[in-house]
Amino acid sequence: MKKTIVFILAFFISFLFYSQTALPDIQLKNIDGKTVSILELSKDKVIVFDFWATWCVPCINELDAISDEYEDLQDEFNFELIAVSIDDARTKSRVKPMINGKGWDYEILLDSNQKLKRALNISSVPYVIIMKNGKVVYTHSGYTPGAEQELYEKFQSFQ
Template sequence: MKKIFFFILCSFWGFSQTQMPNIELSSVDGESFNVSTDYNETDKLYVFSFWATWCAPCINELDAIHQKYDELKEELNMEVIAVSIDDTRTQKRVKPLLNGKKWSYDVLLDTNQDLKRALSIVNVPYTIVVKNEKIVYISNGYSQGAEEELYTKLKEL
């Protein structure tokens, strides 16, 4: 009986996580974006990369993606959205870091961690790929070269 309950619970959880939640986040410039409705162009790949200013692997991952971003953006019809989970204490570090990095991504602030909680994210870096309003790939953690695995997966999708 416990196995059946566990299977049903896991199946329900997996099913409930196939779409991005309907949550509004702000950009660093104060513009509001809905992660479900503003990023839903048909057949476009949206890479949501969850990061924080205090997370060195997160920044390394976003730097590595940025090196090939312009090329991949055109080739794969993709867009990267960097979602900062910095809280109100560390949020003030986001804009200065972005000024130094010159990333060409949309950067959204999940200051209250609503999106992080809705997606049951425990640790960053955490990457979600969305296509046609469905989550099609998830990656947790980063080590040097992992962006190549992401590129391969994006090409498959």
């Protein structure tokens, strides 16, 4: 058994040299129930995926902080933020009133059985991924007040 596992590991690691991080072709529903392809979204522009949940305080703090400056930021840098909610049946019904109640202007996707989260090996939220031309150029896990500044600095460098 152990030998097999070592073999498998070596096999996979050897691929690290050949491959690059790309987004898997996963379809999620948006807040209006329409099916959205992740690959289609990330074509031709800078996309920020922010994984969050209605029960995650740092996630809400982060989205609140960005929301305060979202319009100005979008004018300055050509990008779109997509807030991917990992709320499941327990809290999913809270997503729509919360985003409206908070006045967020983000596109919202629902990853209610964590399909995309699992495919991207995300173990905890909040988790931010910046994609440019279909490739991952920046990731960050966790949020502390002010961490959005680093995100803005990254936008600058990706223009």
